[in-house]
């Protein structure tokens with residue numbers, strides 16, 4: 001690996017939220033430890049841009065922005081809440097099912113943002129700090145083991161070499177696909193997505209918090225972003241016949257007529273209907289996939305490491321996928337900087353043991369989030385096994401019970417303590433209790449998997 005003259009070359013494949021945050025985290029930890037690194041980010045698109053929609057940055061991830069001295073900038077682009085995180089309501093009457101409070105008076109707080117603004121913040125910070133060199137139009141097709149380094153092969157027939165390659169290339173990760181034989185799993189749910197100006201609503205009684213209207217097989221989630229000037233809309237439907245959703249993609253180019261949304265949400269409360277009426281005439285129609293939990297996140301003796309959705313793509317029902325990818329970046333940055341600064345701990349003897357430490361800290365928590373995200377979607381749409389034969393009235397109290405405290409463990413983890421506990425050998429589980437065998441899917445004709453079997457990590 002690198003020396004004082006030759007910095008360690010770290011390649012990040014994929015310049016989404018996970019990849020850019022990871023470059024900032026590695027730069028931060030290595031600068032603090034005075035370790036020379038050269039970070040390159042290779043993005044397949046022609047620019048570093050996200051389109052449409054919002055993303056909730058949970059307090060666990062917001063905390064990391066503050067550690068990178070980017071917290072104020074995050075707060076400046078975020079929506080703000082006043083004591084309530086989300087109110088779950090009946091779809092027809094808007095009657096409250098459960099309201100989940102949140103402490104939002106602190107400087108470090110929830111940050112629901114426009115994805116475009118969040119990515120711009122990260123990209124600007126990378127450029128201002130000289131954290132990494134950003135490349136575009138570099139679609140990584142494969143990685144090749146050169147023994148002491150890795151060669152990346154790109155779609156434009158060029159190559160590049162690095163000492164460490166971090167695969168941040170999302171749910172369809174080419175890097176993961178080189179080492180793992182599995183496919184994205186279709187959840188059975190599609191989501192209509194859009195963003196509208198809050199000022200365009202005739203009245204909006206939920207100015208500073210999220211609302212989710214819940215019905216059997218569908219729910220409508222809205223939350224204010226962008227200093228509460230815009231409302232992010234995600235309308236989930238889970239009982240579409242397979243032939244109707246076969247062509248729906250995981251992409252902003254997948255759209256439909258707004259009438260389809262009205263038809264699917266007929267009978268919802270009038271405030272909900274007004275929100276939907278303001279969606280674009282052709283809203284985005286999104287296929288919701290996740291991946292099965294994966295019990296190994298590093299390959300080629302630790303020279304290739306997975307991060308974010310490539311390691312643990314999850315359904316969006318906890319609003320936690322982006323936050324989990326940022327947690328990965330923070331922990332990986334700490335581990336790599338300790339290895340490169342010559343720590344004598346046995347965890348840093350090799351790149352592989354360093355990558356294993358990262359996995360030990362992150363995998364159980366990320367997989368628990370994956371599994372719980374599935375379970376949360378079933379709860380909201382009254383489809384969990386204990387609700388299937390129950391009326392809406394009977395389900396409501398179960399939802400309240402399951403949802404009230406659900407986010408606590410996602411938000412409250414102290415990541416640095418978890419890392420130090422694992423590093424110093426204080427008994428964090430070294431391996432998640434579930435592995436490849438515990439989840440299986442059936443590969444369908446369209447290449448996605450269609451069935452999810454239970455896993456052994458308990459959903460919460």
Ligand SMILES: Cc1cc2nc3c(=O)[nH]c(=O)nc-3n(C[C@H](O)[C@H](O)[C@H](O)COP(=O)(O)OP(=O)(O)OC[C@H]3O[C@@H](n4cnc5c(N)ncnc54)[C@H](O)[C@@H]3O)c2cc1C
Pocket residue numbers: 013014015016017018019042043044045054055056057058138139140141168169170171172173174175191193234286307308309310314315316318319320321322323324325
């Ligand atoms: C409807 C919906 C709502 C969501 N809401 C939330 C939320 O509120 N909060 C939250 O935390 N999470 C949310 N998520 C999840 C979140 O969007 C993802 O977990 C997060 O974007 C993952 O980041 P990533 O960087 O790992 O992957 P991505 O964001 O997918 O980024 C991958 C990047 O890699 C690039 N790339 C792909 N392949 C290659 C290649 N071969 N070579 C080079 N570059 C490549 C892509 O162009 C992209 O820029 C939501 C997801 C969905 C679908």
